[in-house]
Amino acid sequence: MSEQTTQYKPSITIADQQAAAGKGAREFMMDVRTTDLEVNMGPQHPATHGVMRILIRADGELVTGAQPHLGYLHRCAEKIGENVEWLQYLPYTDRYDYLSSMNNNLGYSLAVEKLLGIEIPRRASMIRTICVELNRIASHLVAFGTYGLDLGAFTPFLYCFREREWLLMLFEKICGARLTYSYLRIGGVFNDAPPGWLEEVEQFCDVFDEKWVEYRDLLMMNHIFIKRTADIGVITPEQALDFGLTGPMLRGSGIDWDLRRDMPYMLYDEIWKAGVYQIPLGSGAQGVLGDCWDRVYVRVQEMVESIKIVRWCLANIEPGPTIAELPKVLRVPPGEAYVGIENPRGELGHYLVSDGGKVAVRCRVRGPSFCNLPILEDIMPHTFLADSVAIIGSTDVVIGETDR
């Protein structure tokens, strides 16, 4: 046999990983010769949830290497943060992870408030918690619905978007925008909830509690869905820690960690001590611990935990001011602070440096999608090409945040 394929030069270079390095031709079944083929998945591929390109090297049906290529949506958010005033940067935070803008607003506001050292009125914290948890549900609904869509289940997607539409309508009522809210401001929230809004949220909770059971059974317990996700894309707890995974990706591997409970901010400590919510963990119920099914099921369970937090807030909210007194042009005292909060996708961190002026010296954003993505380089090799969509979808990546 001639070595006609030895000239093949792989453009994927993955160091430290012998198994994924191209070995060229392989011989199967006497004289059937297969060779590695590079397939571009994306940038315009429906299953990459945005404009991400994954260069997959496949030997027949077997994936031998995968490399995400980012940057198609890079908007220099960190550079903008060094050029606009503290309050003016808030709308840019909406645009990293556009499915959970309330959470992004909160992360930035908490970081600036830490530098300012100000107290937030209790009613503002309550409304913040309600909005953030509702946004977590909306975000998980998209994750859950589109994951079904990726795997060929069209119906759950429609139901999920129906409920999400209701949530977006509630957000529109409170702040006027459907996706880019800029509602949680430095010092509190922009304005008080309109009359009747809290009752509408309660109605949503009542309906969602019933529907949630149906959605769970419709997709998560579906035999085909289980076959396509269980035992696929397994992330071991050691890998999850080494790669710095956070959020449902970490909890899907059975590691009990949630910033809301373990490093509480706002009112979460009080809510946890009242025994309101639980932290769902992956258990390997349908396959191996840390597989795609576990990660998705953690998200599904988190939705109903968020509903419990919202209900607690609705029961305990009291009238009062909704924003702290702040000057029009904000000057932040010199110093540096890092604040990490639990976003739907993991830990959203803001590292801010101030020199006492009107503009930040450094505005670093640690996006959970960006940090949860490199695991693909490790878990995708030695899987089947048909499973790659299931694995990518289970990371629940939002490209706005990886590229920022």
Added chain:
Amino acid sequence: MDFQGIYDRLRAAKAPGLLDCDLPRAGDPADKKDQGRAGDAFVLVDPAHWADFFRTCKQDERLGFEQLIDLSATDPAKDDENFWVNVQLLSLKHKHRLAVKALLPKDPGRIATLARVYRAAQWHERECAEMFGITFEGHPDPRNILLPDDWAGSPLRKDYEFPKEYHGISCE
């Protein structure tokens, strides 16, 4: 552990390259120019012992920093001689964080990679390298991550000048 406990433990464990710590302090009310320093405490580390310091942080039982949450750099001012390299560590077991900072001279701007200590550092270092022009020695995959491969300049430096055009596309 609180910050002081972590710092004392680092001292007791003789963590390589540990220089000092910086605590937030209130300003002096008599002196209007002294506003103090707000925010978090951090430890300062010698860039020459960068990777060894993090090995100690990870392996020491009582520190137990299993996760590297963030790695980035800061260019404090145009005429400053140093970058800051900032790292956020997290211990899930002990529920504490640590902010680490190294002052890295802009020329030559070389520091050891942490990708062999924490795999999470690999992508953060790629981003940091292209944004600041810092070289991470021994990095397994030193390509650009967010910027195109042919991008000139390091955008997050304070002395960066915005390009007038890119491949014939006017940027003005």
